[in-house]
Amino acid sequence: MNSAISVRHLTKDFRIGIRGLKLRAVDDLSLEIPRGQVYGLLGPNGCGKSTTLKVVLGLVSATAGEISILGEPSATSAARRRTGFLPEAPYFHKFLTGRELVRYCAQLSGVAASDLDAAVEDALGLAAMKEAAGRPIGTYSKGMLQRIGFAQAVVHDPELIILDEPTAGVDPVGSASIGRMIHAMRDKGKTVVLCSHLLGQVEQVCDRVAIMDRGKLVLEGAVEDVLSRRDRHVMTIEAMTPAARSAAEAALEAHGAKITSVTHPRRSLEDLFRELVTGSRDA
Amino acid sequence: MKDSLRRTLWISRVTFLEAVRQRFFAFLLVLSAAMVLSSVSLRVFDFGHGELKFIADFGFGGMFFFGSVLAVVMTAQLFFSEIDNKTALTLLAKPLSRPEFLLGKFFGAWAVLGVFVLVLASLQGVVLWAREQELIAAAEQAGRIPTTFSIVGLCQLVLLQWLRLGVVIAIVLAISALARTFLFTVVVGSLAVVAGQLQWIAQDAFLRPTDSPAYAAFLWISTRLIPNLQQFNLADALVLGSSAVEEGALIAVCLSGLAYLAAYLTLGSLIFRQREI
Known part of the structure; x- marks a missing residue:
């Protein structure tokens, strides 16, 4: 039921x-x-x-x-x-x-x-x-x-x-x-x-x-x-320098982990559209 | 039961509103009204019959022909617009049964035909009355017995015509429930009306002896499956009193019409219940 x-x-x-x-x-x-x-x-x-x-x-x-x-x-x-x-x-x-x-x-x-x-x-x-x-x-x-x-x-x-x-x-x-x-x-x-x-x-x-x-x-x-992919993790890092990145990679490798990709976070086109269009309608 | 009637009524109401907004309805109503009114000026072509008879034949002929066209085309259109536009999906997903939907369509279309017949019959009555007054005055001067028409007979004829159109609507709805296209429904519906008008030929043939059992069976089925639409055409007898209508004949015609109407609506409902939308 x-x-x-x-x-x-x-x-x-x-x-x-x-x-x-x-x-x-x-x-x-x-x-x-x-x-x-x-x-x-x-x-x-x-x-x-x-x-x-x-x-x-x-x-x-x-x-x-x-x-x-x-x-x-x-x-x-x-x-x-x-x-x-x-x-x-x-x-x-x-x-x-x-x-x-x-x-x-x-x-x-x-x-x-x-x-x-x-x-x-x-x-x-x-x-x-x-x-x-x-x-x-x-x-x-x-x-x-x-x-x-x-x-x-x-x-x-x-x-x-x-x-x-x-x-x-x-x-x-x-x-x-x-x-x-x-x-x-x-x-x-x-x-x-x-x-x-x-x-x-x-x-x-x-x-x-x-x-x-x-x-x-x-x-x-x-x-x-x-x-969700339980074998992968995403971290969002602010103000990362090349030196900080190298240190992070070394620290992770020391524990057997490996960074497979580093990208910048993106907002979706739909979010951008809604923000712009709804914003202009509200104004 | 009360809820079921209420739902049928709501479907009828919207069907009626949709139908009276159609240009096709307005066009046929105006055309038929023009035909009734023009009968006054065309009465010189009465071919030796009485003037009132000519006016009545002309007007009722228009009512019969355009009423049949309206009953076939409008009913098919009202049904297929719901199926093709998928409004039927929205409605039938509610606690509305398919027989209720079909009955709602029937009563909505029948109400529109009721308005059509009533408007034309009122106009016809006014035209007949106006000419009757002129003929009475002329007959009194000439010392002759004037020709008259019966208002009660006109009212009875209106009811008979409305019932006849109800039978046509029920037949077209039964065909619509089975058919896949609007065009097929209109063609087969029109053929059914023609067959109904000619059904008396099959009745005559059935009464004559025959050696072929297959032919006799065919005639038996035809005379029961197809309603005799000619039996509703009692304009001369009822309105002009040209011949006496047997006692009980009107009731028999009405019962026969109602029986066909109920039978075709039941058949349509049974077919529509199996239809995939």
């Missing part, structure tokens, strides 16, 4: 063409996604991660295997009531305003009429969309579409939130904003499943990751565990 999502031996085949050729999208996948964590599902395009999410949500039927969401069999109405979903490149009815869309989704998700207004305003506030909520969705930018999509996914206060490529096509500032929303959800004790191939962002926001390739699971574990 500790798993938010439990996938056991999931296989999904698609029949293609008139001859019904079999295309295996997911091959004997087993996953346990723990509750209260941000979980990244990674992999190249076509590796089966979106298909896995669709099967989990009951949008596509499994060829074989068992899936449960929060202890309930997946694809049941009860399971979906506790789940929020933001699909890849979401498209919503352009004539609705952002507030109307979130309200519509809240009603479909079974939010009680007495709680409706508060739930809608909370979700819009969380997605930083209150100011633009009165505008038709047709006038929204890509980043705003993703944010309103996030608001509709969380309006019914789900325990599990599934985000399929939430930052695809969004600029780094918008991407960072979505990252903050994900952290806010984790702080509330929600489970967030993030499907993406933007590795930098996944590394920043996820607690655990699974990497898929050609429909199979190739790696799974805590981000810290899978990324």
Whole structure:
């Protein structure tokens, strides 16, 4: 019962063409996604991660295997009531305003009429969309579409939130904003499943990751565990002179250690961009 | 049950709003209204029949033809816009069942067709009434019995036409649930409407004796699978009183329409449940 999502031996085949050729999208996948964590599902395009999410949500039927969401069999109405979903490149009815869309989704998700207004305003506030909520969705930018999509996914206060490529096509500032929303959800004790191939962002926001390739699971574990190399160490040194470096090398060699590379630390281009662009917007 | 009805209602509401914003709906409504209004000036071509009959035939013909086009094209468009734009993914990931989604689409589209039929029938009623008053005055002067039309009959006809279009929408939704493309749905849906209009031919043939069991089976299946859309065309009898409508006939037509409507919606829901989105 500790798993938010439990996938056991999931296989999904698609029949293609008139001859019904079999295309295996997911091959004997087993996953346990723990509750209260941000979980990244990674992999190249076509590796089966979106298909896995669709099967989990009951949008596509499994060829074989068992899936449960929060202890309930997946694809049941009860399971979906506790789940929020933001699909890849979401498209919503352009004539609705952002507030109307979130309200519509809240009603479909079974939010009680007495709680409706508060739930809608909370979700819009969380997605930083209150100011633009009165505008038709047709006038929204890509980043705003993703944010309103996030608001509709969380309006019914789900325990599990599934985000399929939430930052695809969004600029780094918008991407960072979505990252903050994900952290806010984790702080509330929600489970967030993030499907993406933007590795930098996944590394920043996820607690655990699974990497898929050609429909199979190739790696799974805590981000810290899978990324750290226990046999290597990094030290950041200030004001190092050639003499200090020689002395350090000699001291390390005396203990059987060896310096393999010395470089200057770099900040990422994304950090630089966010610093410059957010800074200029704040000014 | 209450929650299910509520969700169906929300889907219907948004479907209705989406449909009435379409230029296609406005275009067909204006075109049909123009056809009803133009019947007054074209009544000289009544081919020896009564003027009111010509006006009624012309107007109801427009309502029937453009209503069918709207029912086929708009329903297919409303369904495939949700699938192709992937809004269906967002909606069906919520605690919304596929039958609720399909029923919501049905009621939304049916409501739009209700507005279409009501607007055109109101216009037709005004045109018929205005001409009837002129004909009554002329008949009184000439000492003849004037031709009249029945408002109650017009209301009954509106309900029958709305039900007929409901059957067409249900058929198109069942085809949409199975089809992969909008174009295929429109083509097959249009063929289904034509087949429905000609279903009485199969009924006639079925009643005649035949030596071929296969042919008899084909006719039996055809007459039950395809609804007889001609049975809803009672304009002359109801509005102009050209012939008496048998007692219970209207109820039988309505029950038959509702049965086909329910059957095609059930079939569509069963197919849509298996569809991968």
